Every structure is written in C-alpha cells, then in structure tokens.
Amino acid sequence: MASRFRSREAWTGYLFVLPAVALFAVMGLYTVGYGLALSFAQWNGFTPKWTWVGIGNYLDLIYRDPAIAPVVQAAALRTLVVMIAVPVLTVLVGFPLAVALNHITRLRAAFRTVFFLPQVTAGIALFYAWTYALQPDGSLNYILRHLGLGSIAQPQGWLGNPSTALPTLIVVMVLGSVPVAMLLYLTGLQSIDQSVVDAARVDGASGVRTMTSIIWPLLLPITGAVVMLNLRYALQDFQTFLLMTNGGPGGHTLVLGLESYNLAFVSGFKPTLGLSSALGWILFVVALLLAGINLRVLRSRA
C-alpha cells in the first residue's frame, strides 16, 4: 500500500517536471552537445557535411593559425582587462555608495530607485543614449568644454579614440553593475550587529578605522559574491561591445565573446562556425573554473 502511494507520487513528480525537462533536453542538452561536436569540425553553415578536424580549432585559436590566433590573443588580453576592471570598480563604487545610503534615512528609497535605472534598462536603448552622449560633438564633450575642462574632451569622440574606447565601455558596464552590488552591500550593512560597531567606538576607534577593520572584514563574503557575479558578467557580456563599438575603432575593443559572435554570424561563407563553437567552449571552461574557485573559497571560509 505504502509503496503504491510512493510510486504514484513519483509519477506525479515526473509529470510535473516533464515540460521543464523536455524544453531543457531540446534547448539545453541538445544544443550544448551539438555545439561541442561542432567545435571539433570545420563548417560554413551551408555545405551539407562537416569536416572533422579534432582539436584543430582549439589549437588554431590559441596559437596555430597566423590569421586568427593573434586576434584571439589580443581579444583575450582585453577580456582579462575587463574582467579585472569591472569587478574592482564595481566594489570601489558600490561599497561607498551603500555606506552613504545606509547613513541617511530621508530619500534613501528615491536614491536607490534612481541608481537602479541603468541596471534595469541595460540594453540597446541605453547603449545608444551613451553612444549619442560620447560622440565628437556629443553632450559629454559639450559639458566638459563648458565646465572649463575642454582639455579632457575627446575631439574624436570617446568611442572613436582607440585609447579611450575600452575604458569608456568599462565605465558604462560598471554603471550597470553597481546597483546590484550596492544593494547587496546595503543588505549586509543592515545585518551588522550595531553593538559591535558601538563597542569599537567606545574603545576610541575612528569612523574610518571602524570601517576598515570591522565593517569591511564582516562584509567580505558579500565582496566575494559581487566579484564573482561581475567576473561572470565581464567574461560573458559582449552585447555592450557589439552595440556601442562593434569591436572598433580598429579592433581596439574586440573581446572574446564578440570574436566568437563574429566567427559565427558575420563570417559569410568562410568555414569558421567550428572555430566560433570552440571559442565559446573555451569561455565555458573559464566560467566553470571561476565557479570552482568560488566554491572552494566559500568552503574554506566555512
């Protein structure tokens, strides 16, 4: 009797997860398997057959192909710069903002709402607005000139000058990632036991001292989460690059995700679909490694 109940429960369980699993099997497992297989082949998307090349695509990307490897290496370096700059800047801006917000009561909700707008609207509309602002005769240069800061203005446009394009894109990405970081820090700050802070004050610790030696260490797990989230974001995001510079000027903002996109969708009849897949899988392995490191760090702390 009991076992019949249990098997009935099991069948109901399978029935309830069936839609999710079916969708996952087609859109997730099949596509992942297909992409992995394709990463070992050469194909232009039009010919009926693939040409198997083993791990050739991976070798070509990393060092072997004289036309592609240097592009990929430079893109990897830029991706690394983004992966360092975005998390660091997000923490450097998000943490003080949270402390400031935690300090006030009036207008706190209003400020939080406004800060979140670049996060929830992140997409083509926001990127075009930024592109519009950053043009040679755009609003940002106009404002700088009128503030007497004309020497910093960029006559070629902020995205047209090879040396300012990547830093500018990083700033736009950071504006989108700060709100979540700020929110997490704010939650953390509100959960800190006030008596610990008061005790430090009584012992004569200054405000700065309390911040650096008590509050910051207590919030380290949150910093860990913020860094992880933004490493993933910096590794995977290429939409910002695609829409704002499309890798330009002269390839100076080409990152790995965008290169993989180009190899798949703007390669014409060249057989680069396998290369694109292989590059996607390299990104996947890096993402997994990051997740593994994150898990280990969390475990060791626990």
Add this chain to the structure above:
Amino acid sequence: MKARVFVYVVLTAYAVISLYPFALMVSGALKDAAEVRLDGHLIPSDPTLATLAHTWSELHFFTYFGNSLFVTGLTTVGVLVVYSLAGYAFAVLRFPGRRLLYGMFLALLFVPGITMLLPVVILQQKLGLIGTFPGIILPFVNGTAPLSIMLLTNSFRTVPAELKESARCDGAGELRTFWSIYLPIGRPALITIALLTAVPTWNEYVLTRVSLNDASRYTLPLALQNLNSSTAPQENVLMAASLIIVIPVIILFVLLQRYFVNGLQGAVKG
C-alpha cells in the same frame, strides 16, 4: 552635520550620472532634426513632440511595441507555468533522480550565452522555427530555468507540511493542492520571477537579432537597431525610439521594485 551634507552631495552626484542617459533620451527626442545635429546642448530651444509621434506612427513603432509585448508576455507566462510546476515537484514531491535533475538545471547557469547562441540558431533552422516568435520564446523560457527553479523551489519549501496534509485529508488531488495552496503562498516569488523574466526579455537583442529576419516581426530593440543602420540615422528619432523602449521598464520597476530587490537578493544567496 558636515558629514551628512557630504553624503547627500555624493549621492546626488551619482544620481545625476545615473539619470544622465535618460535625460539625453528626453532631450534628443524633443529636438527637431536640425537642432539635434548641433553641439550637444541638453535643453532643446524649441521642444517638439513631433519626433515622438512620427516614430510611434509612421515608423511603425506601435507594431514593434505590440511584437515586443507579445514575445515578453508569452515568455513570462511560459516561464511561470513550466517552472512553478517543476518547482512544486522539486520542493514537495519525492521521486528518484530528483536531485540530479535539479542540479542539471542549475548547471545551466554556468553556460555562457555565446556558447549556446549558434547551436540554438541552427536548431531553429532544423525545426523550421527561424524567424518565428516560438523560435525565440522557447530558448528565452529555457534560459530562465536555473533562476526560476531555484527561487520557486525555495519558496514552495517554506510552505508548512501540515497545510498539504490537511488538503490531502479533504481529498484534494496533487494539482488541486498545487493550485489552491502552493501558488497563492508563492505569489511574491512568482511576481519576482515574472519581473526578472519580463525585463531582460523586453531588452533582449542578440538572439532576436540573429533569429528574426522579417521586419514585420521585429521587436523594439531590433527596430531601433534597424533605424540606426539606415543610411542617415537621425539622433532625435533614435532617442525617441529609445524612450519608447525604456519607459515601460521604468514604470514596471518603480511600481514593483520591492519584488525586484527581493529576487536579486534571493538569486545571490541561493
């Protein structure tokens, strides 16, 4: 006192930076074609709503708005139906392979979008779904699986077991228990999931770009991109179109931000 003033100055400065792109959209959309080509000053000398009206009607943005609404709406409904059922199974029912399946869904979180993009497009071609709304809605739904399943399973787990037992004693079947006990209690989580699905779907550009090829099916982001790639893109029209895209998101966010905030916190903690 001084410290407090300083704090407000810093917060106001950051608020100005956050609002800057939206101010540009409004300013650009209110300028006419000649003024927008000038020097980038913010206040239009002769503000006009003509650009906005032109973009909405003559440039067919009402059609694109409808397309976006359709795709976003159907994706959101799909996510709520499929993953509330799955979340219920994972939280309440016992069946062999439950943990394995749950882990499999969460693993999807680590697969970068670009890794899936090309195979998804090839699959759309094979299924004859390229260029159709189902072709993009199905991968959108699947893409939210990790987060939706995690948040809904956690939410359904908080329902006390006695409630379920008493429903059983009243002779309610599984579907009935799910519908009349679990769904109402899970309402905040469901709203959160709806928001965290609807907003990114509304903004989605990359998969839509490589899937949809017929201009009559364009969503708002594609229509905007299409304006920009025309021979002589006009900034005032681009900003008007951008405004049409962001306004619904801003309204939704301002009204429901409590759910948004809870969801983001839950996503990181879980």
